[in-house]
Amino acid sequence: RPGAEHWVPRGADLDGLRHAAEGCRGCELWRDATQVVFSRGAADARMMLVGEQPGDREDQEGEPFVGPAGRVLGEAIDAAGLTEDQVYRTNAVKHFRFERRGKRRIHEKPGMAHIAACHPWLEQEIALVRPAVIVALGATAARAVLGSPVKIGEVRGMVLESPDGTPTIVTTHPSGILRIRDEDDRRRAHDGLAADLRRAAELIG
Ligand code: SF4
Numbered sequence: 001r002p003g004a005e006h007w008v009p010r011g012a013d014l015d016g017l018r019h020a021a022e023g024c025r026g027c028e029l030w031r032d033a034t035q036v037v038f039s040r041g042a043a044d045a046r047m048m049l050v051g052e053q054p055g056d057r058e059d060q061e062g063e064p065f066v067g068p069a070g071r072v073l074g075e076a077i078d079a080a081g082l083t084e085d086q087v088y089r090t091n092a093v094k095h096f097r098f099e100r101r102g103k104r105r106i107h108e109k110p111g112m113a114h115i116a117a118c119h120p121w122l123e124q125e126i127a128l129v130r131p132a133v134i135v136a137l138g139a140t141a142a143r144a145v146l147g148s149p150v151k152i153g154e155v156r157g158m159v160l161e162s163p164d165g166t167p168t169i170v171t172t173h174p175s176g177i178l179r180i181r182d183e184d185d186r187r188r189a190h191d192g193l194a195a196d197l198r199r200a201a202e203l204i205g
Contacts, residue, residue: 003027003117008124014043017124021094027117029095029110035062036095039125041088046204048131049073050122051091052140052173053110059096065089072174073137076190080197086204088129092144093118115144126164133203134166135196138173146170157196159203167203171196 004026009016018038024030037054040063057067065073077087093114098105110118122144126134136142142150147163152170160168171193180186 004120008120014128021121027114029097029114033095034059037062037064038094039090040064042085043129045088045129046086046132047200048088048129048134049137050134050141050145051137053091053093054096055107056105064091068178069175072177076194076197079194080201082201090125092122092141094121110140119144133200134162134168135200136168136170142170157199169196169200
């Protein structure tokens, strides 16, 4: 198989996986990115949160969800009554994809080929962590986790299943919440994300 498969070490633990990802050349995104951004969380976390890809801050710091969207997600995790050790945060694609405009780096959505190329990492993370529930944040994550495209509006909050049978809830990506101008609408969207996380939390037993 093309993509990351060649770099994913079989039989490695989570630390081994993280370390190996630094050398991944499964697609071209590693070339322009600063570094790989793998995941945060313990192997025994019960809930896996999957985002799209690292952003500008994440790319610089090498940590997932440390930028503005990560802060929104962190607030929703708190609001849902979840603790740090219960959640494992990762992304469908592990290198930052962007377009350079002058000095600025503008986030660019990963393409289908990047999602497919990076999938062996996510697959192995799911196999190692064996979460009781996966929460896919946004359409890209949903596609990566479920293996087929879904419309967020149609499936949001429902309990679906990943191909390996893990209960999966699809919700919006926190970066979308940041783009809502109206304060009331933004708060509602924030509450909606927290409510979806709470629903997912009920599944971790
Ligand atoms: Fe490898 Fe994924 Fe990075 Fe592409 S985006 S180089 S597949 S880790």
